[in-house]
Amino acid sequence: MDDELKGEVTRGARALVVYPHMRGNRGSADLDPEARLEEAKGLALAIGLVIADGQIIPIREPRAGTLFGEGQIENISVACNLHEAELVVVDGSLTAIQQRNLEEKLKRKVIDRTGLILEIFGERAATAEGRLQVELAHLDYQAGRLVRSWTHLERQRGGFGFLGGPGETQIEADRRMIRDRMGRLRRELEQVRRTRGLHRDRREKAPWPIVALVGYTNAGKSTLFNRVTGADVMAEDLLFATLDPTMRAVRLPGVQKAILSDTVGFISDLPTQLVAAFRATLEEVTAADVILHVRDIANPDTESQKRQVLSVLLDLGVIPREDDEEEPGEEPTIPIIEVWNKWDLLSPERAEELREVIDYRSDETIIPLSAVTGEGCEHLLDVVGHGLNADAKVYTFVLPAADGQRLAFLHARGEVLSEVADGEDENGPRIRIEVRLAERELGRFRAL
Known part of the structure; x- marks a missing residue:
């Protein structure tokens, strides 16, 4: 060279x-x-x-x-x-x-x-899981290139990137050693998936609803995440500003606690190595109760970007396929709300055109907002909260005032409409509490 x-x-x-x-x-x-x-x-x-x-x-x-x-x-x-x-x-x-x-x-x-x-x-992965996934994808990609076209560059520094190279240990490794390393990484990632599955099972038993943010890279997911949770996730005008899944608790109308999950952005022609390596990250989407598809509505290619995102959701099984076809089916297995972000960047004329589109697509849930200014964010939370409580009903319970566990559960998982003293019995003072509960919460309450 x-x-x-x-x-x-x-x-x-x-x-x-x-x-x-x-x-x-x-x-x-x-x-x-x-x-x-x-x-x-x-x-x-x-x-x-x-x-x-x-x-x-x-x-x-x-x-x-x-x-x-x-x-x-x-x-x-x-x-x-x-x-x-x-x-x-x-x-x-x-x-x-x-x-x-x-x-x-x-x-x-x-x-x-x-x-x-x-x-x-390689630069953005912040967690141990993310680094494992990146290294696996990197080795998969480099297996056929390592000793031929890259060795003159790879002695410069360590790490798993390409601008400096994967480091001396990978340069000196032969194909068999690389395969062995990839095997170990896959086993470690499988353990990560099992751990993530246990966490997911724990959340389902809790059970706090999960709201997942998905969308094309740089659509504004992390900015929206920070806006509604008060978190400080990296949110810049950069592609792939977020790589590792981040979760925070958020309060919604009628839902005292929900888990909001920020995911890696999708992109056209994502390398196959990364599609496989980041399966564990994307699995969080399949466990969600509601998916918020965040779109950069000010981008001229927003429709193309939407198709790319739906294609990934199709591969994940979130959107069912039509029989024997590669096209999406009618109803997603998880409710999807379209969030039209960056509304503040639209001209008045374009905003009016898109409002007419929203009116025309009245059978879909579309929320226009700006994660930067906050306009529309409260409305989004209202819509998500009411959606999660679509099957909620009002129940009246009479409980001992000393039953702190169940009283706390009703306050945490339901919408308490009234709470008054209801006399005494042999166990002491009683509380009559009227609460709106979703079906899943009622089952959990009865199991206490």
Whole structure:
């Protein structure tokens, strides 16, 4: 490999972002090429790269050895020289051979979409579980590339990213050792899943309803999460600002306590390694009582982003498939509320158009709001609370005043409408309490 490639590429490096637009590419066909290029730039910015330039390159027939044609490679090289780019980001999947050949021809490091997303995940994973998942995905991706096209870069520093490399231990490991390490990681992750399952079982027995936030990356989920819980989760204008699942208690109308879960953002063409590795994270969504699909309604590609999210929910089984088809069924297995976020960024004309859409889609639950200003957030909590209590009924119980456990349960899990003294019996003073309880809470109360 050329000596020019031996230096470490770090944050602040200038990158040329290239989107290979292929005809009939179903994975990204929903997204406009310009929008896809902007998304790729956002991914590069998320790991601190400086965008030198961006290009859309149409491809009729991908070349097995380089993806691009010779003339296109020459144009990329000229653009790199013109804009002083040290790195080329290809917003598509490259084989190990394509990546190596492009690096040799361009005399620059090349990262594909999978490598770029894995780099972001490597930087952002904060919990032990997240790091396990990232390392597993990283090793899966690097297994065919480690000793060939990356060894000249991987001696620079430790960690599991690509801009600096996975560290000396992975460089010296052979394929068998990598497979062994991946096996150990999978066993550790399986233990994580079992632990998460126990926690989920515990919550179901509690039982506090779970409200899961899902949505395309950078739709504003974490900002909304912080707004309604008072938490301080990382919420920036960056793709994949949240990677590890975060849960906080929140009070809703008629529900003294619910668990709000913030999840990793979805994205088009998410690397298959990450889809598998983050299964445990996404399993939290399948345990939810209500799903809030947060959409960046001000984004021109909001409809395409919605389709990407629904596709993931379809794969998780949250939305049933039509018989023998890849299309979603009519009714989701978990109620889904669409949250149209960033309403404050709309023009008055566009806001009026979308209000007409909401009126037209009256059979769906759509809540317009701004997580930044707080407008509409209280209405969202009202809707979620009433939805969770849709099957609630009013019950009257007469309990001993000394029965603190059951009285506390009714206050914590139901909506107490009245509470008055009701004389005494052999056990002492009694309390007559009128409370609205959901069916699941009534069963739990009777089991006390």
